[in-house]
Amino acid sequence: MKITFPHMGNTYIAAKGLLEDLGNEVVLAPRCSKRTLELGTKYSPESICLPLKINIGNYIESIEKGADTIIITGSCGPCRFGFYPIMEQALLNDLGYDVNIISLDPPDGKPMILIRRIMEAMNTSNLYKIIRSGRKAFKIICDADELTDLANKKRPIAVNSFQVDMIMEEFYKDIEYTHGVQEILLLIEKTKTRLNEVEIDPEKKPIRIGIIGEIYTIIEPFVNLDIEKKLGHLGAEIEKALTPSNWARHYIFSFPFGSKEEKNKWKAARPYLSTLVGGHGRETIGSAVQYAQEGFDGLVQIFPLTCMPEIVAESILPAIQRDYNIPILTLVVDEMTGEAGYLTRLEAFVDLLKRRREDKNNERILFRS
Numbered sequence: 001m002k003i004t005f006p007h008m009g010n011t012y013i014a015a016k017g018l019l020e021d022l023g024n025e026v027v028l029a030p031r032c033s034k035r036t037l038e039l040g041t042k043y044s045p046e047s048i049c050l051p052l053k054i055n056i057g058n059y060i061e062s063i064e065k066g067a068d069t070i071i072i073t074g075s076c077g078p079c080r081f082g083f084y085p086i087m088e089q090a091l092l093n094d095l096g097y098d099v100n101i102i103s104l105d106p107p108d109g110k111p112m113i114l115i116r117r118i119m120e121a122m123n124t125s126n127l128y129k130i131i132r133s134g135r136k137a138f139k140i141i142c143d144a145d146e147l148t149d150l151a152n153k154k155r156p157i158a159v160n161s162f163q164v165d166m167i168m169e170e171f172y173k174d175i176e177y178t179h180g181v182q183e184i185l186l187l188i189e190k191t192k193t194r195l196n197e198v199e200i201d202p203e204k205k206p207i208r209i210g211i212i213g214e215i216y217t218i219i220e221p222f223v224n225l226d227i228e229k230k231l232g233h234l235g236a237e238i239e240k241a242l243t244p245s246n247w248a249r250h251y252i253f254s255f256p257f258g259s260k261e262e263k264n265k266w267k268a269a270r271p272y273l274s275t276l277v278g279g280h281g282r283e284t285i286g287s288a289v290q291y292a293q294e295g296f297d298g299l300v301q302i303f304p305l306t307c308m309p310e311i312v313a314e315s316i317l318p319a320i321q322r323d324y325n326i327p328i329l330t331l332v333v334d335e336m337t338g339e340a341g342y343l344t345r346l347e348a349f350v351d352l353l354k355r356r357r358e359d360k361n362n363e364r365i366l367f368r369s
């Protein structure tokens, strides 16, 4: 069995460590590229949301490298993600690929089915081994998210912000040749040390931007056109509302009750949206309120074209913008998104936020004198 899985931010690092720890052969899909997008767009329904197109591109590139089994997480929620495993299996079969997709769906009242699928995916019936390796994989995902977060904090205050990119680029290259949990954790630790050694300019006072929206678009750099890097180089410190470690904490380690962090988002969203609208639409609203209350300078909502839950959230965000006096920029991405126009919008937004910060500081000085 040669196992692969789609790219989704840092999740592939933990999945690789987990499966290798259990003695499986992993075929890592090449990092998402223009070719991945072209393959996915060519063979997927035109109006389907972007994550499925990238998934299909990832699978084809992995199958070309010898993969025969695909593992993905599933969802029973009211959004297209719930249909992904069935649609993807049908698409790949139509293309003549003989692969098996194992979908790790939430139990839906039948936990035994999920347990059987997990055993099949991990290629072992030893539950103790799976749980032990799962805990280690969770450590990887938490550490990898901390690493990304550290890079995002360093970039806007570094003397040379491109040094941060260089260190992270080397990390992503090295991870392909690093095997098993221990080696991966060591590499993450070494990279953190390197980032901490990057020289910073204490005069720089970055503006703070919260990134909210659809989870896949937030965490997969190819899909969001490296928004973290772009905003970092423009002098903004960013924080992502959704990360793979948050997701795992909420859906796996706090099952069936959910994590406190996510439930707090639902509470914050309640005055504007009190019910589940699929995907992470309710979390988008809750995070927007929380970031506004924490004094962030601005928010960027990002989601794929035709994403239903985020369209609902988008229609509510102007109320939060008005109530909390916080600028919110919405970016919609698909395979046609042009990088130049995208960057121009980010530059204009950052300029606006910097100007507002200056005006507020000037008002404060005038008020004191």
Ligand code: SF4
Pocket (backbone or CB within 6 Å): 049, 050, 051, 079, 080, 081, 214, 216, 278, 279, 280, 304, 306, 307, 308, 309, 310
């Ligand atoms: S959340 Fe949006 S982009 Fe993601 S699967 Fe659902 S509809 Fe598609």
